[in-house]
Amino acid sequence: MSTRPFVQRFKDADSVARNAAGDLITKLVQLLEAQPEAHVMLTGGTVGIATLAALGEHEDKTSVDFTRVHFWWGDERFVASDSGDRNSLQARKALLSKISVDESKVHEFPASDAGLSLDEAAQVFAQHVDSVAPKFDVVFLGIGPDGHIASLFPGKPTPAAGAQIIAEHDSPKPPPMRLSFTYDALNAADEIWFVVAGADKQDAVAVAFGDEPETLPVGRVHGSVATRWYLDNTAGTKVFGC
Numbered sequence: 001m002s003t004r005p006f007v008q009r010f011k012d013a014d015s016v017a018r019n020a021a022g023d024l025i026t027k028l029v030q031l032l033e034a035q036p037e038a039h040v041m042l043t044g045g046t047v048g049i050a051t052l053a054a055l056g057e058h059e060d061k062t063s064v065d066f067t068r069v070h071f072w073w074g075d076e077r078f079v080a081s082d083s084g085d086r087n088s089l090q091a092r093k094a095l096l097s098k099i100s101v102d103e104s105k106v107h108e109f110p111a112s113d114a115g116l117s118l119d120e121a122a123q124v125f126a127q128h129v130d131s132v133a134p135k136f137d138v139v140f141l142g143i144g145p146d147g148h149i150a151s152l153f154p155g156k157p158t159p160a161a162g163a164q165i166i167a168e169h170d171s172p173k174p175p176p177m178r179l180s181f182t183y184d185a186l187n188a189a190d191e192i193w194f195v196v197a198g199a200d201k202q203d204a205v206a207v208a209f210g211d212e213p214e215t216l217p218v219g220r221v222h223g224s225v226a227t228r229w230y231l232d233n234t235a236g237t238k239v240f241g242c
Contacts, residue, residue: 005209005227006227006228007240008230009232009236010230010231010233011232011233012197012233013046013047013050013232015232016050016195016230016231017195019230020054020140020193020195021051021052021054021058022054024040024138025060028040028064028069029064032065036068037068038069038070038138039134039135039136040069040072040136040137040139040140041072041074041136041139041181042087042091043140043195044073044075044087044142046142047195047198048142048195049094050094051195052090052091052094052095053094056097056098056099061099066099066100067101067102067105068102068105070105070106070107070134071107072107072136072181073087073109074181074186075087075152075179075180075181076108077177078109078111078112078118078167078175078178078179079112079175080111080112080113081111083111085175086111088108109125110125112177118167118169118179119167122166125165125179126163126164126165129165130164135188135190136185137191138190138191139191139192139223140193140195141186141193141195141218141221142195143196143201143205145200145201145204146204147207147218147219148216148217148218149186149217149218150180150181151166151178151179151180152182152217152220153171153172153173154216154217161184162184163184164182165180165181165182166179166180167179183220183221187220187221187224188224189223189224190224190226191223191225191226191227192223192226192228193229193230194228194229194230196230197232197235198232198234199234199235199237201234201235202234202235202236202238204216205236205238206238206239207219209239
């Protein structure tokens with residue numbers, strides 16, 4: 001059962017990032033008061049990394065014990081571990097290097113120089129996910145102009161039911177080889193937070209809020225408890241007007 005989305009609109013991408021970061025701090029404080037650990041799934045992309053940078057610079061970040069937070073990524077480019085294309089490397093520079101983390105709780109996808117093929121990497125990481133059995137409290141997602149989320153692209157076969165990790169061999173957006181969580185995994189999360197900015201996203205946003213949202217990947221995911229949208233004005237123009 002999907003939940004009615006909660007939408008906040010902001011003047012620009014920077015405002016999206018700062019407000020999402022501030023809300024995550026509030027959410028993590030609440031979660032860690034009620035449970036021993038939290039699981040957060042991060043996203044890459046311009047706005048996703050800007051959100052992490054805003055979190056790393058936030059004056060209230062010390063209110064969160066980040067050593068009790070598990071960090072995951074929705075997807076990853078299957079490139080070398082030192083490649084600037086890796087979402088995890090970008091996240092380390094933007095956020096993880098600025099807070100105290102427990103490295104055993106930082107769950108990076110395998111890199112291409114780990115001695116595994118793409119399919120082997122997907123299998124190994126799926127086994128890791130099974131061993132940890134995370135309950136995702138908050139999942140951050142950006143969207144592409146084509147409506148893709150993580151590395152789930154329009155026109156691609158739907159992952160097998162129950163699968164949590166897929167290997168994408170031929171992404172329409174380079175680099176071609178990627179690893180990604182699936183729709184089933186994302187839809188099991190308590191909350192999904194979309195962070196979206198830019199006029200090039202307005203068509204995809206319009207589909208997500210339209211009559212046939214599932215025609216694009218972005219319309220196929222919903223938090224089991226809450227779905228939150230952080231939109232800048234240009235991304236939301238077609239749905240909400242100016």
